[in-house]
Amino acid sequence: MRQIASDVVQGEISRRTGWFRPFCLSVLILLLINTCVVGGAIVLVVRQVVTLPPGLVSAFTGGTSPVTLQSTTVLDRVQSLSELVTTRYNYSSVVTSQRDLPGILGALYGDRLLMVAVGHINAGIDMKSISMSDITQTGDTMTIQLPAPHLQDCFLDEHASYVVARDTGIFARPAPNLDQEARRYAVGQFRDLAQNSELFNDVQTNATLIVGKFVTALGVKNVNVVTTPPDATNMPDSCK
Secondary structure, eight states, rough: OOOHHEEEEEHHHHHTTTTHHHHHHHHHHHHHHHHHHHHHHHHHHHHOOOOHHHHHHHHHHHHOOOOOOOHHHHHHHGGGGGGGGGGEEEEEEEEEEEEOOOOOHHHHEEEEEEEEEEEEEEOOOGGGGGGGGGGGEETEEEEEEOOOOOEEEEEEEEOOOEEEEEEEEOOOOOOTTHHHHHHHHHHHHHHHHTTTHHHHHHHHHHHHHHHHHHHHHHOSEEEEEEOOOTTTTTTOOOOO
């Protein structure tokens, strides 16, 4: 009889308190939803009112950050490219140098030299001569004015150049300047050929490509490289 009464009491207790746990769970779920909604609204308001610097966002998230480059930084980097914007043309020629004598005198007192000359003509742009006035920036576009290309070096390849034959008259002594004059003539010939070729155009094309890619890699979005017409009068002593 006691057992029956106990079971009845326990059943009544369970019936009256069974709603409490679902009620608490529902309240917790409602509080969580409310917190999420309010938090999201606060974030939207803050984002509209306060704009965080992209660099600060990148520092927290580890993502990419916009890079701001000053013209002085680009100038320092571009000036180091002088060796990369140099183009070389190679030439070879058979050169004859001889003592100027008429007719039979040439056979008796003449001197004639035959040489195979192999030479190299270097042309480029002196990137170190670029100044701040040559670099301008408008918005996301940076414009770089390149100096004029010019000859940088003219010389013979001493290992590849050689004398084929030397013919000296019966009563003549070898002229000491024939070899030197042959070399000088060959260098001058190669210089003229280079100036009338596509050498300077190749220099400008190469420089435009290298500078454009290099500055873009530094973080500049748009790069406009402007060339200057060649300066044929600017040449080193080795090309004169």
